[in-house]
Structure formats: structure tokens, C-alpha cells
Amino acid sequence: MTSSDSGSLAKRESRNFIQQIIDSDRVSGRVSGEIITRFPPEPNGYPHIGHAKAICLNFSLADEYQGRCNLRFDDTNPETEDMEYVRAMKLDINWLGFDWGVHEYYASDYFEQLYDLAIRLIKTDKAYVDSQTGEDIRANRGTVTEAGTNSPFRNRSVEENLSLFAGMRAGDFPNGAHVLRAKIDMASPNMLMRDPVVYRIKHASHYRRGNEWPIYPLYDFAHPLSDAIEGITHSLCTLEFDVHRPLYDWLVDALFPNPRPHQYESARLNLDYTVTSKRKLLQLVKENHVDGWDDPRMPTISGMRRRGYTPESLRRFCEMIGVAKADNRVDMAMLEFAVRDDLNALAPRVMCVIEPLRVVLTNVPAGSTENLEASYWPHDIPKEGTRLVPLTREILIEKSDFMEEPSKKFHRLSPGAEVRLRYGYIIRCNEVIKNEAGEITELHCSLDRDTKSGATPSRRVKGTIHWVSATEGVPVEVRLYDRLFRVANPDDVEEGQTFVSHLNPDSMTVFQAIIEPSAASKDTQDRYQFERQGFFYLDSKELENGKRVWNRTITLRDTWEKDNQPVPQPVRIKEPAPSPPIAVRDPLEGLDTASFDRAKQLDEQYGIGLEDAALLAVRPHIAGFFEEASKTAPSTAVANWLINELRPLLTEEGIRVLPFSAAEFAKLVELHASDTLSSRQAKEVLIEMIATGESSGSIVDRLGLKQISDESQLLSMVQEVLEAHPDRVEAYKGGKIGLIGFFMGQVMAKSSGSANPSTVKSLLERELA
RNA sequence: UGCCCGGUCGUCUAAUGGCAGGACAGCGGCCUUUGAAGCCGUACGUGGAGGUUCGAAUCCUCCCCGGGCAACCA
Secondary structure (H helix, E strand, O other): OOOOOHHHHHHOOOOOHHHHHHHHHHHHOOOOOOOEEEEOOOOOOOOEHHHHHHHHHHHHHHHHOOOEEEEEEOOOOOOOOOHHHHHHHHHHHHHHOOOOOOOEEEHHHHHHHHHHHHHHHHHOOOEEEEOOOHHHHHHHOOOOOOOOOOOOOOOOOHHHHHHHHHHHHHOOOOOOOOEEEEOOOOOOOOHHHOOOEEEEEOOOOEOOOEOOOOEEEOHHHHHHHHHHHHOOOEEEEEHHHHHHHHHHHHHHHHHOOOOOOEEEEEOOOOEOOOOOOHHHHHHHHHOOOOOOOOOOOOOEHHHHHHHOOOHHHHHHHHHHHOOOOOOOOEOHHHHHHHHHHHHHOOOOEEOEEOOEEEEEEOOOOOOOOEEEEEEOOOOOOOOOOEEEEEEOOEEEEEHHHEOOOOOOOOOOEOOOOEEEEOOOOEEEEEEEEEOOOOOEEEEEEEEEHHHOOOOOOOOOOOOEEOEEEOOOOEEEEEEEEOOOEOOOOOOOOOOOOOHHHHEOOOOEEEEEEEEOHHHOOOOOOOEEEEOOOEEEEEOHHHHHOOOOEEEEEEOOOOHHHHHHOOOOOOOOOOOOOOOOOOOOOOOOOOOOHHHHHHHHHHHHHHOOOHHHHHHHHOOHHHHHHHHHHHOOOOHHHHHHHHHHHHHHHOOHHHHHOOOOOHHHHHHHHHHHHOOOOOHHHHHHHHHHHHHHOOOHHHHHHHHOOOOEOOHHHHHHHHHHHHHHOHHHHHHHHOOOOOHHHHHHHHHHHHOOOOEOHHHHHHHHHHHHO
16 A cells, blocks of 8 residues: 555664554564554544544554554444434545455444443442432532542442443433443542443434434443454554543453453644634534535545545655654645645646736737647656647736846746747747736737747747647636635634634635646546646536536645745744743752651761652652662662662552562672673663562573673774774764764674773774774 | 643654654755756754763653643544
């Protein structure tokens, strides 16, 4: 699918964090079978560029690992969903070039299974029927800073819950009478875990299940369990769902512990000058700011298709922007590049004059027509094909290609100046004709017969312009599009305004243009480059009415225009790094009295500094561990190793129950302090000690670790490395001193990490001097 | 203000203790019968302050900044 040229593998392919997770899952054996992803839209709106990113991500990943990607409609809310959106979604995914095969699923098909799972939850006392009102539930949930309070119904018996839930399912109760809640923890710092509602009563007709179900599961219940039912291995979603992950895991642990899906979150796409919230897109459609979901200015997939973007360009764009966890706002230029790049090799060239100016070629006889052969493709595109372009006495050129008083770098027509007609001859402007109002109405030019296109160039002119015969050209409507919003981030609004106030009133302009005859008939291409104007695509909607209207997909890159009317680029000021008043912080600030005293004592007794002392003091057993180890090893080194090396290797649990004795730890520190082990080796040993509980001495023996400090031995390694990389030595001597790290790395690798780095470094510096 | 997640060229994204790399945008040049495309070159970055280390974007501490979370939506 996506072209991955195997030849470039040498250049170390970069992997995004999801790929890295999958890679390591396969190595570790967490996933032994197929990689199964899923794309899970709710059918309540038209898919947009943000969906395209998720579609490409999920399907490409499945492709890459030869697994599969399910299409699942998360249709658990009957009020907003519709078959129309299901159809749109499927169409757009296919159009993008992806295929889910037989794996088309609906959460609404799982209603029976999900209901049974809810019953299992009730039976294990992990869910209960709550009969509080919605307002009470909300009020009792607490706030972000205060814990919630338990529902008075939280302790209903399993039997009562079962019978109430059965009643809910049977339709015995009105909307809102009861809900089913997971019994988790009303005091959880994560609001989602405060007994989330998992089923609600909703007497509503579902677009697929009709009135079969009076109760519907909520996303937080349906989603993880649907993933589990389908055997999804990697469930990808956007960042805002990260707080849902504990709940996801809680439910899966309770009902599908193994094998089980895992959720991973990545940043959603934000694109300059567009909005992608469904609500806002819907508003644009409903308030007629645009011509429907597929208006060519819309960021919907259907809009982009109608505008003339290609599936390849969209996929390429998604590849370019990558996948990561940092919030982002992608520059339009990146999308535009992907589109132009694809279209350049795809669209045959023709000529079309959008704002015409009449030119009379005074030395061409009236009524004569010369058919010029013109290639559809520029010289650097290896495609063939030509058409005939009629040249007549009267032609039309673009208004903007003439300037009565040209600026210095204007390479086009002006009084007395010459320019080449594309595929034709060089002409000279002899006379400018104006009306009473002083407006230019036509130009009189003479044509130089000796300069026909393709002939040996007798002379050259700076400019080449497009043109169309005034008598043979065909009128046609073209629509030019600009960005829908005037500002990069339309969501960034002033008090009392909405994103709508940022709409660009000139986002579409319509022209009656004149196109060369070859592109005017019914049976021509639907996509062209109009030379020097941009790429155009036949509007599919108008075509249904038999009308040929050309949408400008995108302009050509135009360095001339940019030079001459600098469009102010979006100014995005980075936070003006508020130079912080260099506050000398008291490391003991905020400590309780006991820790405070302890920290002071540790610092005074061992001289390790207040900051480290405070770090140790807040955990009494760590402080004790430190003191114990300090008996047999230098206390500063013990503190450093404890804080900077040991702690990050341990889990919260591991820190509470340290995996070895203080004395053993001290031995290790001592091995390093005495130069027996390099720091790298000591870290290696530490990791082994945590993993196996083995003593440092036995690990050192087993792995045969010993630091090499012998100069002559190290010198020969250094020399070998330098000899092996003469180019880098050269570069180093040329000033790229960062390469010292490269050489160090080479020597360290050569010695399997046992070289004494200080010695190596001084040797390297000596040899490279 | 509680919890969670983030912060690398203008933008997007790599580098998982060892050369801060790529792409887009920019700038300069070459080429050109599209002021396109192509080719060559160039500038630009690790939020801040300390610490550990021979060596830190990466590990530790504190600070700063951004985002998310209190629907019976997804």
C-alpha cells in the first residue's frame, strides 16, 4: 500500500512510539498472534481529516504487521446516530484506500453480550443499580478537589441489583429512573473512577436495533469490552481518553483478563485554519456558511475529495505528520505539499484564462487559425500525449500578466516588452487601448514568426504566459478557494465571539473563465493543471446537473506573488519565557517537622547537601537505608547512587521494599568508588541485583566485570577506533568536537563497557590533538 | 486549586546516556517555453535553574508553560 522503498532501510527507519510498543510486545511475547487494531467511529457525522489520521494509523499499522484492522461503529447512543453516517464513513475509508474485509462490526450487535457481561459484574458485586436522580449523581460525584460521597443505593444486594437491572432491560422503568454503575471508588482522584455509570435507560429508537433495547451501555463500558470481544491487541485513541484508561483496564481485568487489549493514546490532529470538531462542522453546514458536508472548503474527507485532493496525498500527509503524544498544530503548507506533490505527476496541463484581457495580434490575418501542438506534460514528467491549441488573431491573456508600468522584476507583458505565448510565439506589445474611463480594454501586439515553439530558439525572453484563443476558447465557471478561516486557530476567540466570526468572507470566489477547447468537451479528464494557475478538479455535484465547474484544488507554489505581496505569516509567539526570578528555593520547604529535622541531621552528619537530605528524609526507611550503607561506603556516593540511579529503577512498590540490604548496596557503591567497576558496569550490576537478588560480588564474577584502567591497553583501543574512522577524525580536527562522544562510544563498545572512561577521554584528547 | 498527560528548529517529527537527524516552510543559487517542477547550497532547535556522569534532549530535584478530567455523549 504505502510505498516503503526497501532500499532506504539503510538509513535507519524511524519508528513512532506505537510501533515501538508493538515491536516490544512482539519481542516480549505479550502478543504472539496477529496484531489487531480497530477504527471505532461513532456514526454521527461526516469523517474529516482528523478521522483520516486515525484511519491511516490503524489500517497502516495492521498492514505493516500483517494483522488486521476492524471497522467498528461505536453506536451506543441512539439519539445521534444514523445510517447516513455509516455509509459516508465506509465510503470515505474505502476511498482512502483501506479495506476492512469481513471485519465490519457494530457495538450495537454486542448489546446481548454486553448485557450478560453487566450481569456478571453485578454478580461479583462490582456493579449496582443506582436510583438517585441525575442531579444527585452529579452532586455526589464531588469535585476535582473533593471526594464524592457514596450513593445510598451502593450497598444493594446482588439479588436486588439483578432484579432491578432485569426490570430496566424489560422496560419497566421510565428514562432516568435507574442507572447501572460500576462499583469502584467514590474518592478516587480520577473522576472517571468514581462509580461511573455504565448503563442508562433510554426509551429511544436505535437506527439498527429499533426499539429492541430500552437500555444502552455507555462508551466507557461498551468500548473496552467491544475491544476485548473482538480480540483487539492495540486499541488506539486520542489523548483526552488517557484518563479513561484506568477504567478500561478495570473492566477488562474484571471480565477479560487474558489475552487482553491495551489502550494507547496519541495526540489528535489540529490543522491551521480549520476546525475539526463535529459540532462546529455541523454548525457550518446548518447555518449555510458552506455548501454541505462536502463543500470543497470543508476539512471533511468528502469535501477534500470534491475539491480534488487525492487519497494518496492524504495518506502521504498523515505519514508526514507522524504520531506522537505532544499537542500539535500542523502547518497547512504540509498538507499543501502532499497534495501538490501527488498532483504534479498526475494532472495533464492545459491553459485557461481566468480574468481575461483581449490581445489583438495585428500581424495575424483575421479568420486564420494555426493549430499548435502542445504537450500535456512538462519535460520532467515521463508521460506522453499532446493536443492541438488553436492560435487566432484575437487571443485572451491573464489581466495580471500585463502591467502598464512594470516593476523592475516583472517578466511579463508591458508596453514595448516581449513575452512568449506558451507553446507559441514571442509577441511584442505595441499599443495599449483604453476606454473613456481610462481602463485598459485591449492590447495590440505583433507576433514574431521566427520564434515558434520547439524551433531552435533564435532568442529568449524572460516570461512565458498562458493564453486562449478569443474565438475558439470556451467559457467555463471556475471556483477559487482560500482558507475557510482568517486565523490559524479559529477556536481561539475573543470574549463574546465564536469561531464563526473568524470565517473568511473571501474563502470562495467564482469566475467566468475561458478554457482551451481541448479541455471543454464532455469526455475530457476531470483533473488538470491550468498552467500557472493551479490544479483544478471538476465539481462532482455540479456535474450531476450537467454543469462543468472547475474547483481549484490548490494553487501552484508562487514565489513571485509572495515576494510582491507578502502575506503576513501567522505569528505564533512562543511563550516569552518569563525569565524567572532566580529564587533560591529552600529545599526543606514544605516538609513536616519530623522530615525537616531528619533532613537537617542527615546533612549535618554526612555532608550530602540539604536537597539530597530532604529527598532521603521524606521516606524514613530510605533514610535508614542510606545511613546503614554509609557505614561502609562514602556517604556522598551512596546518596547519589541511591537517588539518581537506584530510585528510578524501582517501582513504587520496589521503593517500599528495597530488593537488597544496605550493606550489599554499599558494596556496589564501593566497587565503583574504588575504580574496580566503571559506572556503566556498576549500573549493569545494579540492574542484575534488582532482577535476581544476587550479591554484587557474584554478579561481577559471573559476568567477569572489571574496569580496564591500563593505559597501554586502552591506548591501542583508542588508536584502533581512530584508524577505523579517518573521516570523523578529520571532521573532529575541523572543529566538530561533538564527535568526541562518538569516539568515546566506540571505545566503550569495543571494551564492552569496561574501559575507564576518564582515562579513555584523556587518551582520545591526546591522540586527536 | 486536586489528579493525569505533555514541552526538541517557524511547523511536524526522530535520536531511549555517546555525531541533535529528517520533512515542510524560509533564504541563496543553478536550470527552465509554467516566476511550477527539478537540482545544489544555507540558516535555524532541546522551556528554565541546579544536580548525577568522562559524557545528558534522555536520569534526579525544583520552577515555568501548555493540554485534559467533575454528560445517564463518544
